[in-house]
Amino acid sequence: MLVTKRNHEFNLACPYFPNSDLPHDGTFFNGVTTPVHGREITTESKDLEFHEAAIDDDAHNDVVCSTPFTQILDEEAFDILEKSALATTKELSGHQSSTLSNRRESDIKIDDVNTVPLTIIAPRRTKRFVQLTDKLRSPYYKRTVDPNKRLKSTEERVSGCIFAGLDNEWDLVFETKFGDRGHRGIFESMIPGSKIHGTIIDIWATILNHQERHRNKKSPSRMFFSCTLLSNYILDEAICIEKRYKMFVDRMNEYIEKYKQCTNFKDVYLVFFPVLEFEHYYLIVFDLKKSQCVIIDNMYSEESLEVKYGNVPSDLKILFYLYIDALNHPKSNSIMRTIPVSLCMEWMTSRNYIDCGVFLMRHMETYKGENVDKWDVGLETELEDSDDQQMQLDELRKKYVTKILTSDLNVIKPSLYKMLASYDKLSDTEKESFNTEEHLMKIESRISLFY
Structure with a gap:
């Protein structure tokens, strides 16, 4: 029962994206479909990687899926996400303008800040930091x-x-x-x-x-x-x-x-x-x-x-x-x-x-x-x-x-x-x-x- 629960949590952290003949096969984030980079994932390979990770936390496995946290490190994915984020961040301009109205103007203008993608770095699921006793x-x-x-x-x-x-x-x-x-x-x-x-x-x-x-x-x-x-x-x-x-x-x-x-x-x-x-x-x-x-x-x-x-x-x-x-x-x-x-x-x-x-x-x-x-x-x-x-x-x-x-x-x-x-x-x-x-x-x- 515990193994089943752990496997279920792992599937949530690393979802499985099956191969498809559709022209846009990959992850869907911020209204943008981003291709998945890495090797083909099967149920057996997922279970094997999970057990290997449990044995050695420092092991560096290959990337099996693309999450918002990893996408920001990819330049092509960043450009795709940026176009979508630019559209979503326009709604924040009014709030940010009022926030900076009483502040000293810096070289970073508020119009420039509004064009920065604000939602592309949030990780979907993160690894818990292990504390000492x-x-x-x-x-x-x-x-x-x-x-x-x-x-x-x-x-x-x-x-x-x-x-x-x-x-x-x-x-x-x-x-x-x-x-x-x-x-x-x-x-x-x-x-x-x-x-x-x-x-x-x-x-x-x-x-x-x-x-x-x-x-x-x-x-x-x-x-x-x-x-x-x-x-x-x-x-x-x-x-x-x-x-x-x-x-x-x-x-x-x-x-x-x-x-x-x-x-x-x-x-x-x-x-x-x-x-x-x-x-x-x-x-x-x-x-x-x-x-x-x-x-x-x-x-x-x-x-x-x-x-x-x-x-x-x-x-x-x-x-x-x-x-x-x-x-x-x-x-x-x-x-x-x-x-x-x-x-x-x-x-x-x-x-x-x-x-x-x-x-x-x-x-x-x-x-x-x-x-x-x-x-x-x-x-x-x-x-x-x-x-x-x-x-x-x-x-x-x-x-x-x-x-x-x-x-x-x-x-x-x-x-x-x-x-x-x-x-x-x-x-x-x-x-x-x-x-x-x-x-x-x-x-x-x-x-x-x-x-």
């Missing part, structure tokens, strides 16, 4: 790094080994089952005095998403996206909204499917979008519980948000609104009406132009939607006659590079132990030579190969 999500599980504790011997050894620049800069030192890869030269950008490479931020988002599985129930659920998701193409105001939105949807769907973190954002409170623009990192966070959009930046400035960030926050808000609105999220309209605001923190800087990547990683790790006065980031205030904050940032670099490389997600972690064995054989004099200005210039030349 309560015993593995203890409130005593430490997820955040303490910047005020002394460096451990492991952190000294791992960071010293990476920053020594001894081996080939193209050697892989980090790799996950999700496809994240990090070369040694990229991790060398974590050395104090250097700007952090964007790949580090992408890997850091993967680490934090993995840690979210261990959060206790009292902690707000968070989801982190990579800084490469917001490419220059998506942020380019000269490109029409339809093309930018299509790219945004492709990137979002690819990221969600890659990590299987969520599909509808209804169980997520905070959504993090790190932004890299003009060699500077800052963070845009959507609080879906409070219906807020906040900008977190370590650089203090008295300029207006329009001057400092241009239309990036407002354009991202519109793109994100269109995405979650297509998923029928209950807070989509509230997000559209919200005004992005910049948080003012005591640890903001006015002279530090190098460590914005470290600040970004710290903000992603510790921010949970609380008020600024209750946000325990653990950083000192920037003072002209004190180096306390700079010392914290330098040690955070060493702690973060150790946390990433020793993570359980790193499938090539055993190679790290071999590097440590070679590094331990060096004398103290040789290790001290890695702290000079000449050595930093050598590391910078190795890092430049990855830009």
Whole structure:
């Protein structure tokens, strides 16, 4: 009886489309008939695939049917669905015009927004995200790094080994089952005095998403996206909204499917979008519980948000609104009406132009939607006659590079132990030579190969 029920649920998730002589054989969605791509499906093959999937969740089976979620990743299917969606979204123009009537005009015009297909990305049926048991999500599980504790011997050894620049800069030192890869030269950008490479931020988002599985129930659920998701193409105001939105949807769907973190954002409170623009990192966070959009930046400035960030926050808000609105999220309209605001923190800087990547990683790790006065980031205030904050940032670099490389997600972690064995054989004099200005210039030349 249980097997029959499970087979029935599987048939609902992957419906069977028999072959037909009709000219339009395929799935019917949004008034458009889309061809089904893949091999011929029989009752026996469906049962076999179901049992194989039950045995190995990580197995990648061939696509057997085309659903709205998979259609958005196909360019031809997108063009077909777009024509249908353009007709259906005209009815929304009146409502959206009234929503934006009191808002500042951005480069994305409301007439352009009305032409974006809003219903083509909603998945018909999604795979349930498997949570860990309560015993593995203890409130005593430490997820955040303490910047005020002394460096451990492991952190000294791992960071010293990476920053020594001894081996080939193209050697892989980090790799996950999700496809994240990090070369040694990229991790060398974590050395104090250097700007952090964007790949580090992408890997850091993967680490934090993995840690979210261990959060206790009292902690707000968070989801982190990579800084490469917001490419220059998506942020380019000269490109029409339809093309930018299509790219945004492709990137979002690819990221969600890659990590299987969520599909509808209804169980997520905070959504993090790190932004890299003009060699500077800052963070845009959507609080879906409070219906807020906040900008977190370590650089203090008295300029207006329009001057400092241009239309990036407002354009991202519109793109994100269109995405979650297509998923029928209950807070989509509230997000559209919200005004992005910049948080003012005591640890903001006015002279530090190098460590914005470290600040970004710290903000992603510790921010949970609380008020600024209750946000325990653990950083000192920037003072002209004190180096306390700079010392914290330098040690955070060493702690973060150790946390990433020793993570359980790193499938090539055993190679790290071999590097440590070679590094331990060096004398103290040789290790001290890695702290000079000449050595930093050598590391910078190795890092430049990855830009």
